[in-house]
Amino acid sequence: MVDATVGQGGHSFLFGKRLGPQGTLVGLDVDSRSLERAEKQLADLVCRVVLVKSNFADIAARLSELDLRRVDFILADLGLCSAQLADDQMGLSFQADMPLDMRIDASLETTAADIVNEYDEEALADLIYAYGQDRASRRIARYIVRRREHERISTTGQLADVVSGALRRPGGRRSRIHPATRTFQALRIVVNHELDNLHALLTAGARLLRPNGYIAIISFHSLEDGMVKRDFKQNERDGLYRLLTRKPMVADPREIAANRRARSAKLRIAQRN
Ligand SMILES: C[S@@+](CC[C@H](N)C(=O)[O-])C[C@H]1O[C@@H](n2cnc3c(N)ncnc32)[C@H](O)[C@@H]1O
Structure with missing residues (x-):
């Protein structure tokens, strides 16, 4: 087997x-x-x-x-x-602040940080929509691009923070899952x-x-x-x-x-x- x-x-x-x-x-x-x-x-x-x-x-x-x-x-x-989720080198979790890597296979070249900092806004939105199935993909991509104009997004904590900011609605209901779950899933699928x-x-x-x-x-x-x-x-x-x-x-x-x-x-x- x-x-x-x-x-x-x-x-x-x-x-x-x-x-x-x-x-x-x-x-x-x-x-x-x-x-x-x-x-x-x-x-x-x-x-x-x-x-x-x-x-x-x-x-x-x-x-x-x-x-x-x-x-x-x-x-x-x-x-x-x-x-692996707990491994602070893999950068897969938003529960802890880790380098934004996400490669399960260390021999791959492109990390999640490369994608988040280098893809243009439309490509980011498309991948968050296609692989994360997040309907707020355009808004999330806009927030990512705005943040990276000031600083490189290089940790899972920074990314989780940007996505949470994009999805925060005053007085809105809290979702059952962390707001960054779908974006993290999309990046992991693409990286690997x-x-x-x-x-x-x-x-x-x-x-x-x-x-x-x-x-x-x-x-x-x-x-x-x-x-x-x-x-x-x-x-x-x-x-x-x-x-x-x-x-x-x-x-x-x-x-x-x-x-x-x-x-x-x-x-x-x-x-x-
Ligand atoms: C959910 S765990 C499997 C746990 C396993 N069934 C057990 O009982 O311990 C998934 C594993 O698949 C590996 N993996 C993910 N994608 C892979 C791929 N494309 N080829 C080979 N292994 C992969 C991960 O590195 C991880 O160790």
Whole structure:
């Protein structure tokens, strides 16, 4: 099996325990610190464990290097681990003031600060609208451009402050989520090419699965979930997949109480014909 987002190895450990010594578990991650944590977590499994620092968009090339042509299971749990959100080098959180970076893969060149300080106002507004689905995108972009005329926006705190300022309405109702949530999501998607990577994984997945093999994707926002849904449906129409989840599976209230981030998780599973 391939865990395309091995992270801390939590899922891999549970699946790996069910694989015997003949089984192979391949874990991919773009973040070397995630791989270090996964290595410890998976040390006692009896199956063969191969951890590779790689973008899951390149899953086919990685498997071919390992002489694995087909697999029985592909799992992806998209997005970020809590450890990454808290990592003050990654600059992903507005809860703390961090350098405005957002690269999960340190070898990428463009940071969120580069985008925020260099894109023109229209391009900023377009990306906040397209990837953050924030209807106030034009106003947010205007505030960003106004602020950067005085100072470079180089921390998550500065950006969160500008966005909050753009969305503040005197006497207005407080939103359930932090006002900067959508802008941060948009920048993270663009910095890490998240939708392109997912598209590549979904395309490769159908070719790599053995008959009766499974692909299971957990996503955390509607842009990703929509892509997974459309891809699985198209593959069903083409006779390649059977859908095991017509509607996505979601966490129950007990799980959400134990892990707040699970509230937006959606799991879809398909089986290869
Ligand atoms: C939500 S965490 C996965 C947690 C994991 N399921 C566990 O049980 O510990 C997502 C992981 O995917 C990684 N990741 C995100 N985008 C990736 C990509 N395009 N290719 C490979 N790994 C990626 C992140 O670095 C992070 O470690």
